[in-house]
Amino acid sequence: KQEVTQIPAALSVPEGENLVLNCSFTDSAIYNLQWFRQDPGKGLTSLLLIQSSQREQTSGRLNASLDKSSGRSTLYIAASQPGDSATYLCAVKTGAGSYQLTFGKGTKLSVIP
Amino acid sequence: KAGVTQTPRYLIKTRGQQVTLSCSPISGHRSVSWYQQTPGQGLQFLFEYFSETQRNKGNFPGRFSGRQFSNSRSEMNVSTLELGDSALYLCASSLGARGDSPLHFGNGTRLTVT
Numbered sequence: 001k002q003e004v005t006q007i008p009a010a011l012s013v014p015e016g017e018n019l020v021l022n023c024s025f026t027d028s029a030i031y032n033l034q035w036f037r038q039d040p041g042k043g044l045t046s047l048l049l050i051q052s053s054q055r056e057q058t059s060g061r062l063n064a065s066l067d068k069s070s071g072r073s074t075l076y077i078a079a080s081q082p083g084d085s086a087t088y089l090c091a092v093k094t095g096a097g098s099y100q101l102t103f104g105k106g107t108k109l110s111v112i113p
Numbered sequence: 114k115a116g117v118t119q120t121p122r123y124l125i126k127t128r129g130q131q132v133t134l135s136c137s138p139i140s141g142h143r144s145v146s147w148y149q150q151t152p153g154q155g156l157q158f159l160f161e162y163f164s165e166t167q168r169n170k171g172n173f174p175g176r177f178s179g180r181q182f183s184n185s186r187s188e189m190n191v192s193t194l195e196l197g198d199s200a201l202y203l204c205a206s207s208l209g210a211r212g213d214s215p216l217h218f219g220n221g222t223r224l225t226v227t
Binding site for chain 1: 117119146148155156157158161169171203205213214215216217218219220221223
C-alpha cells in the first residue's frame with residue numbers, strides 16, 4: 001500500500017527566502033506525482049505534474065524534482081512571497097488508467113512579510 | 114473556461130439522513146473523481162468515473178456511492194449519515210483517460226453531520 005509523507009507539517013519563513021518542501025513515498029513504482037496548493041476553505045490547485053520518466057518540472061518560481069529510486073520529491077520555491085502562504089500537498093499516482101491519487105497530509109507554509 | 118463547480122457549498126444534516134452532492138467538471142473533461150478530506154485522515158480517494166463508468170473505488174463503505182451522467186456531471190450520495198462523515202468533499206476533473214493529466218479541483222462541499 002502506497003504511503004506518502006510530507007515533512008515538516010508546518011513551516012514559517014521570512015519573505016524573500018528560498019525554501020524546499022519534502023515529500024517521500026514508500027512504493028517507487030509510481031506513474032506520476034503532483035504538487036498542489038490549498039488555500040483555507042478552498043479546493044486544490046495543481047502546481048506541477050511530474051511523470052515517472054521525468055526528473056523535474058518548473059513553473060515560474062517553482063521547481064519540483066523527482067527521484068523515484070529513493071522515493072522522494074522536493075518542491076523548491078524561490079524568493080517566497082506572502083501570497084505563497086498555503087498548505088502544499090503532494091500526491092502520487094500508482095498505475096495507469098485511473099486518477100486514484102494517494103496524498104500526503106501536507107506542509108502548511110507561512111511566509112512572514 | 115469555467116472551473117469545476119460543486120454544489121452546494123455547505124450542508125448540515127442529521128445522523129441517519131442521506132445526502133447528494135453534485136459536481137460539474139470543466140467542459141470537455143470526461144474523468145471525475147471524488148475525495149474526502151478530514152483533519153485526521155487528510156485526503157482520501159472515494160471513487161472515479163470516466164465516460165459514465167466507475168473505474169476505481171477507494172476503501173469506503175457501501176453507503177458511499179456515485180454516478181456520472183452522459184454530460185460528465187457527477188453526483189455522489191451518502192446514505193445513513195454518521196457523525197464521522199463530516200468532512201470536506203472534493204471533486205476533481207481531468208482531460209485524459211490514462212491518468213497523466215493534471216487534476217482540477219472544485220472548492221468542495223462542506224458536510225456537517227449532527
